[in-house]
Amino acid sequence: MIIAIDGHSSCGKSTIAKGIAQSLNFVYIDTGAMYRAVTLYAMRHDCVSNQEKLAKIINDIHIHFEINPHTKAQQTFLNGENVEDKIRALEVANLVSEVSKIAFVRKKMVALQQSYAVHGNIVMDGRDIGTVVFPNADFKFFVTASAQVRAQRRYDELQAKGEHVNFDEVLQNIEQRDFIDSTRSESPLRQAEDAVLVDTSNMTREEQLTWILHYIAQHKK
Ligand code: DC
Numbered sequence: 731m732i733i734a735i736d737g738h739s740s741c742g743k744s745t746i747a748k749g750i751a752q753s754l755n756f757v758y759i760d761t762g763a764m765y766r767a768v769t770l771y772a773m774r775h776d777c778v779s780n781q782e783k784l785a786k787i788i789n790d791i792h793i794h795f796e797i798n799p800h801t802k803a804q805q806t807f808l809n810g811e812n813v814e815d816k817i818r819a820l821e822v823a824n825l826v827s828e829v830s831k832i833a834f835v836r837k838k839m840v841a842l843q844q845s846y847a848v849h850g851n852i853v854m855d856g857r858d859i860g861t862v863v864f865p866n867a868d869f870k871f872f873v874t875a876s877a878q879v880r881a882q883r884r885y886d887e888l889q890a891k892g893e894h895v896n897f898d899e900v901l902q903n904i905e906q907r908d909f910i911d912s913t914r915s916e917s918p919l920r921q922a923e924d925a926v927l928v929d930t931s932n933m934t935r936e937e938q939l940t941w942i943l944h945y946i947a948q949h950k951k
Contacts, residue, residue: 731756731851732866733946734859736919737873739907740880742930742938746873747855748804749939750946754853759795759846761856761863763806764839765830766817767793771808778825785834793842820888820895823903827910836916857911860922869946870925873938879931880904 733756735747744760751758769778771791777783794807805814816822829835836858843863846852854863860870875883881901888895911919921927926945930938 731868732847732864733853733869733871734864734867734922734925735853735855735871735873736857736860736922736925737855737871737928738875738877738880738919739904739911740884741873741875742883742935743855743873745935746871746928746930746938746942747853749935750942751853753939753943754851754946756851756853757846757849758804759843759852759854760804760806761839761843761854761859762826763795763814763817764793764842765835766822766826767791767806767808767813768835768839769822769826769829770813770817772829773822773825778828781832781834784829784832788834788838791838818891820893820899820903823907827907827914831910831914831916833916840917857919858917860925861920862917865922868951869949870922871928871942872921872925873928873930875929875931877901877904877908 733750735743737743748758750756768791772778772784775783775787792809795804796807798805805812806817807813840863843854856863860867878901881897881904884904885895885897885900888900928938928942
């Protein structure tokens with residue numbers, strides 16, 4: 731079974747996706763982490779704005795996920811290095827939309843994402859999972875929340891990690907990413923026609939997960 735979770739930045743998608751995967755014992759794939767890892771690689775090779783150079787080194791990028799045996803959290807590896815924390819920094823967030831709108835980057839990531847389906851039951855979250863990666867997914871959810879609510883959640887998360895950020899800067903980053911993600915020509919963020927809309931603005935994490943798990947149980951064939 732394939733469950734696709736798409737939606738805006740910082741709307742709680744990944745928490746929902748992880749929760750579903752844990753409850754149903756499915757594999758969880760965070761496709762945003764993949765685009766973030768490519769961005770980090772491009773930053774390190776000084777080619778975020780140099781597509782010609784990035785095209786030459788794109789095949790040197792190897793991404794895989796591992797579960798931390800202690801925390802049980804999924805961690806992203808870039809060419810064997812654990813980059814989980816580095817890819818969550820604001821400097822990466824500020825550039826990831828630029829990199830993820832490049833056609834050859836998306837082509838490579840989509841192929842990799844589709845290859846994960848051979849492992850069986852998966853929950854994948856991103857922007858184009860229900861529209862491009864798995865148009866025939868068994869379940870498609872489109873998660874959203876107001877930009878203010880999302881910025882507050884992201885701000886709280888960064889503060890908790892000890893990153894000193896300014897709320898307006900976080901809000902601006904979210905609004906800018908929404909704009910780039912939904913207006914880019916390559917696989918723009920949009921709700922698939924057959925996706926179920928979940929607005930989490932006024933829902934707790936528990937309520938979101940309970941609601942989706944209930945929906946899946948009710949509609950499973
Ligand atoms: O979900 P996230 O915030 O970690 O995603 C980071 C960026 O990657 C986001 O700005 C859009 C992009 N992305 C994408 O274009 N397609 C996906 N399937 C997942 C993420």
